[in-house]
Amino acid sequence: xxxxxxxxxxxxxxxxxxxxxxxxxxxxxxxxxxxxxxxxxxxxxxxxxxxxxxxxxxxxxxxxxxxxxxxxxxxxxxxxxxxxxxxxxxxxxxxxxxxxxxxxxxxxxxxxxxxxxxxxxxxxxxxxxxxxxxxxxxxxxxxxxxxxxxxxxxxxxxxxxxxxxxxxxxxxxxxxxxxxxxxxxxxxxxxxxxxxxxxxxxxxxxxxxxxxxxxxxxxxxxxxxxxxxxxxxxxxxxxxxxxxxxxxxxxxxxxxxxxxxxxxxxxxxxxxxxxxxxxxxxxxxxxxxxxxxxxxxxxxxxxxxxxxxxxxxxxxxxxxxxxxxxxxxxxxxxxxxxxxxxxxxxxxxxxxxxxxxxxxxxxxxxxxxxxxxxxxxxxxxxxxxxxxxxxxxxxxxxxxxxxxxxxxxxxxxxxxx
Amino acid sequence: xxxxxxxxxxxxxxxxxxxxxxxxxxxxxxxxxxxxxxxxxxxxxxxxxxxxxxxxxxxxxxxxxxxxxxxxxxxxxxxxxxxxxxxxxxxxxxxxxxxxxxxxxxxxxxxxxxxxxxxxxxxxxxxxxxxxxxxxxxxxxxxxxxxxxxxxxx
Numbered sequence: 001x002x003x004x005x006x007x008x009x010x011x012x013x014x015x016x017x018x019x020x021x022x023x024x025x026x027x028x029x030x031x032x033x034x035x036x037x038x039x040x041x042x043x044x045x046x047x048x049x050x051x052x053x054x055x056x057x058x059x060x061x062x063x064x065x066x067x068x069x070x071x072x073x074x075x076x077x078x079x080x081x082x083x084x085x086x087x088x089x090x091x092x093x094x095x096x097x098x099x100x101x102x103x104x105x106x107x108x109x110x111x112x113x114x115x116x117x118x119x120x121x122x123x124x125x126x127x128x129x130x131x132x133x134x135x136x137x138x139x140x141x142x143x144x145x146x147x148x149x150x151x152x153x154x155x156x157x158x159x160x161x162x163x164x165x166x167x168x169x170x171x172x173x174x175x176x177x178x179x180x181x182x183x184x185x186x187x188x189x190x191x192x193x194x195x196x197x198x199x200x201x202x203x204x205x206x207x208x209x210x211x212x213x214x215x216x217x218x219x220x221x222x223x224x225x226x227x228x229x230x231x232x233x234x235x236x237x238x239x240x241x242x243x244x245x246x247x248x249x250x251x252x253x254x255x256x257x258x259x260x261x262x263x264x265x266x267x268x269x270x271x272x273x274x275x276x277x278x279x280x281x282x283x284x285x286x287x288x289x290x291x292x293x294x295x296x297x298x299x300x301x302x303x304x305x306x307x308x309x310x311x312x313x314x315x316x317x318x319x320x321x322x323x324x325x326x327x328x329x330x331x332x333x334x335x336x337x338x339x340x341x342x343x344x345x346x347x348x349x350x351x352x353x354x355x356x357x358x359x360x361x362x363x364x365x366x367x368x369x370x371x372x373x374x375x376x377x378x379x380x381x382x383x384x385x386x387x388x389x390x391x392x393x394x395x396x397x398x399x400x401x402x403x404x405x406x407x408x409x410x411x412x413x414x415x416x417x
Numbered sequence: 418x419x420x421x422x423x424x425x426x427x428x429x430x431x432x433x434x435x436x437x438x439x440x441x442x443x444x445x446x447x448x449x450x451x452x453x454x455x456x457x458x459x460x461x462x463x464x465x466x467x468x469x470x471x472x473x474x475x476x477x478x479x480x481x482x483x484x485x486x487x488x489x490x491x492x493x494x495x496x497x498x499x500x501x502x503x504x505x506x507x508x509x510x511x512x513x514x515x516x517x518x519x520x521x522x523x524x525x526x527x528x529x530x531x532x533x534x535x536x537x538x539x540x541x542x543x544x545x546x547x548x549x550x551x552x553x554x555x556x557x558x559x560x561x562x563x564x565x566x567x568x569x570x571x
Contacts (some may be wrong), residue, residue, distance in 0.1 A: 360466035
C-alpha cells in the first residue's frame with residue numbers, strides 16, 4: 001500500500017547531489033582557489049623570513065589579505081590576527097581576555113545558543129574560578145537586552161554574544177549589545193562566523209571589541225580564520241594561548257598559513273563586493289522554498305525569528321516526521337537535522353530546545369543552508385522532494401494519524417525509553 | 418538560472434544503511450491500522466515523541482488457532498525504526514501468539530544489520546510485539562500464567 005518511490009523528476013540541467021548545508025561549510029569559490037594556488041608552489045615563502053624575497057613576497061600577500069579582511073568589517077589591518085579558524089579565535093578571545101583582565105573581574109556573560117566553541121570555553125573558565133552567566137533566549141531565538149543589563153555587575157569583564165546563529169540563522173542585536181557594553185565599560189566579543197560576509201558587520205558602528213571569523217563559511221578555505229582585536233577606544237589586550245615565535249603581535253605564535261590567509265582575504269573581498277546582491281538572491285531563494293513548503297504541507301513550523309534572519313537560512317520542523325527519516329528520503333540533498341538520531345549524543349539540538357520547542361518538534365527539524373552556488377532549479381527540486389517524502393512518512397506516522405483523529409498527544413501516557 | 422554554479426561535484430556517499438533497511442523504508446510492509454475496539458485485535462503503542470521514536474503495532478488473532486492472521490504498524494522514527502517495525506509485522510504474521518513472543522530484538526538487529534547506535538530501534542520493535550500481544554491477552558482473558566510459562570520455555 002505504501003510502495004514508495006519518489007515521483008519527483010530530475011529536470012535536465014540539474015546536478016545531483018545538491019549541497020544545501022552552507023552553514024556547515026561552503027565550497028571554495030573558484031576565484032579564491034585561483035588566488036591561493038601560487039602560494040602553494042612558486043610563492044611558498046615563510047612570511048616571517050625577513051631577509052629574502054621569498055619571505056617578503058609572502059609577507060606582502062599576508063598584509064594584503066589583512067587589508068581585505070579589515071575592510072569587510074570596518075577595521076584597520078593592524079587589528080586582524082590570523083588563527084586556524086573560528087574555534088581557535090573564540091578560544092583565544094575568551095580565554096585571552098579572561099586571563100588579561102582577571103584583576104578587574106571574573107564575570108563573563110554569554111547566552112545559551114552560542115556555538116560549543118564559546119560555551120565549552122566558558123565552561124572551562126568556570127573550572128578556573130570564573131563566573132559565567134548564560135542568558136536565555138526568547139521563543140524567537142533573540143536575547144532580551146533587559147536580561148543582559150540585569151546580568152552585568154562590577155565584576156563583569158566580557159560579554160560574548162554571537163552575531164548570527166549557525167542553526168536557526170537568527171541575528172542577535174549586536175549593535176545594541178555593543179552600545180550597552182561600552183556604556184558599562186565591558187568588553188564585547190562576537191562570534192560572527194555566520195554573519196561576516198552575509199550581512200553588514202561594522203566593528204565601529206556596532207561597538208565590537210573582539211570578533212571571530214572563519215574562512216570556510218564564506219567560500220574560503222578551511223583551517224584559517226581571524227580575530228579582530230580593537231586597538232583604540234578601548235585598546236583590547238589579549239593573553240596569548242599559543243606561545244612560540246611571537247607572530248601576530250605576540251598574540252598568536254605559529255608560522256602563518258599563507259595560502260589559507262590569501263584565500264581568506266580574497267573570500268572577504270568577494271563577499272564585500274557581492275554581499276548586497278547575494279543577500280537579495282538568497283533571500284528570494286529562501287522565501288520561495290519556505291512558501292512552497294508551507295503551502296503544500298500542514299504542521300510545519302519555522303524555527304527562529306524570520307525578521308532578524310540570515311538570508312540563506314531556513315530551519316523548519318516537519319512535525320510528526322522524524323528528521324533522520326526525512327534525510328534518508330531526500331538522500332540526494334545535503335542538509336542537516338536537529339534530530340537526536342543524527343547526533344553522536346542522541347540528544348536533539350540544544351539550540352532548538354532553548355527556543356522552548358519540545359523534543360518532538362526538535363526531532364523533526366531540518367536546516368536548509370542556501371549559499372552562493374545554489375540555483376532556483378535546485379530549490380524547486382528540493383522543495384518537491386521534501387514535500388513528497390514528508391507526505392510518505394506521515395502516512396507511516398502514528399502521531400500524524402492520531403492528530404488527524406483529534407487525539408491530543410500531550411494527554412497520552414508515553415512510555416519514555 | 419538553470420546552469421550549475423561553482424565546482425562540479427562527485428557522488429554523495431551515503432550513511433551506512435543496509436540494503437534491507439532501505440528496502441523496508443522504501444517499501445514498508447503492512448502499514449495501517451486495525452480496529453482496536455475488536456476483541457480479536459491487540460494494540461501496542463510504545464516509545465515517546467520526545468525520544469524521537471513511537472511505534473504502533475497491531476495484530477488480529479484467530480480466536481480458535483491463536484494464529485496472528487494480520488499485522489499492521491505505523492512508526493514515527495528514523496529509518497531503522499521504520500524498518501524494525503515493518504520487519505516485525507512480516508515476521509509475526511502467520512505465527513501463533515506464543516511463537517511470536519519468541520522473536521528477539523537481536524534477530525532484528527541481525528536481519529537488518531543495524532549498527533550499535535540503532536539497537537534501541539530493535540528493542541522498541543520487540544517491545545511493540547509484546548505490548549500488542551499483551552493487549553490481546555488482556556482483552557481475551559488469556560492468563561498471565563501462560564505467558565510466564567512461555568517465557569521460561571524460551
